[in-house]
Amino acid sequence: MNRPRLLVINIYSLALVAGLATFAFSLTVDWMLRVFIADLVATLVVFLARLYYRNASLYDPFWSLVPPIIALGLWLTQFENLRLLLMLLFVGIWGIRLTANWLKTWHGLEAEDWRYQALQAKSGRWYGLVSLFGIHLFPTVLVFLGCISLFVVADRPLTGLNYWDLLAVLVTSASIWIEYQADRELHQFRTQRATPTEVINRGLWARCRHPNYLGEVGFWFGLWLFSVAATTSVWQLATLGPLAMIVLFVVISIPMIETKLLAEKPAYAHYQKNTPMLLPRLTQR
Numbered sequence: 001m002n003r004p005r006l007l008v009i010n011i012y013s014l015a016l017v018a019g020l021a022t023f024a025f026s027l028t029v030d031w032m033l034r035v036f037i038a039d040l041v042a043t044l045v046v047f048l049a050r051l052y053y054r055n056a057s058l059y060d061p062f063w064s065l066v067p068p069i070i071a072l073g074l075w076l077t078q079f080e081n082l083r084l085l086l087m088l089l090f091v092g093i094w095g096i097r098l099t100a101n102w103l104k105t106w107h108g109l110e111a112e113d114w115r116y117q118a119l120q121a122k123s124g125r126w127y128g129l130v131s132l133f134g135i136h137l138f139p140t141v142l143v144f145l146g147c148i149s150l151f152v153v154a155d156r157p158l159t160g161l162n163y164w165d166l167l168a169v170l171v172t173s174a175s176i177w178i179e180y181q182a183d184r185e186l187h188q189f190r191t192q193r194a195t196p197t198e199v200i201n202r203g204l205w206a207r208c209r210h211p212n213y214l215g216e217v218g219f220w221f222g223l224w225l226f227s228v229a230a231t232t233s234v235w236q237l238a239t240l241g242p243l244a245m246i247v248l249f250v251v252i253s254i255p256m257i258e259t260k261l262l263a264e265k266p267a268y269a270h271y272q273k274n275t276p277m278l279l280p281r282l283t284q285r
Contacts, residue, residue, distance in 0.1 A: 004108040015042040056116040064098035074154040081157040146220045146241035149227040156230040164229030172222030179215030207280035
């Protein structure tokens with residue numbers, strides 16, 4: 001195993017230990033709040049690693065590692081909860097795939113995500129605070145909001161499966177496949193393109209400009225559907241999860257990356273004009 005990957009394993013192992021210790025010593029706090037506090041402590045451990053190694057990309061796998069840990073921890077307390085077991089299965093598949101994709105595209109400590117570099121250039125001497133709250137704590141809060149569905153289902157272990165569960169299974173499965181297929185097509189395109197300025201316009205990318213984000217939003221929406229199945233209520237605390245993800249990608253992530261693509265790829269303006277942003281067209285041109 002190469003040294004950068006071993007470093008990531010060590011950092012996240014330390015973060016996990018810190019989070020578990022925090023959870024164990026906060027017995028007087030509500031159990032969902034205990035998990036949230038432990039989540040924040042683990043985030044701070046990763047942030048300290050970012051300060052030492054000066055690379056905020058060390059935080060990126062946090063997004064896909066924490067939900068499976070939360071799901072596993074909840075299920076271990078109630079093996080009989082079939083709905084929670086289904087969620088654990090989907091969250092595990094999603095987390096393993098997304099983490100593996102990050103490892104595949106991560107080039108070690110010498111490389112840092114362009115978004116973090118752009119934030120550093122804009123914020124200057126305030127970058128430390130921007131990194132702490134914007135790059136680390138803000139995504140941690142968003143992911144935790146998405147995980148509220150797990151807590152809702154864990155609170156109702158005796159409710160039987162219903163048609164909402166079937167819909168949740170279909171949506172979550174399809175979303176994970178969309179993310180996988182979008183990433184596979186993008187990797188293939190990058191190895192085959194003639195020039196770096198060429199714009200991908202094939203497969204899922206011909207139907208919408210950000211199928212990877214579409215799959216990600218769909219995944220969190222699918223988890224929320226499981227909570228609807230458990231409560232038979234659409235408007236609940238868990239609804240904040242998919243809503244927060246939609247706001248993140250539509251208001252922050254997509255505009256940020258499209259500004260970069262418009263500056264770097266002359267043909268992107270035409271692609272942007274003729275291809276839906278997130279909701280895909282059903283027929284391919």
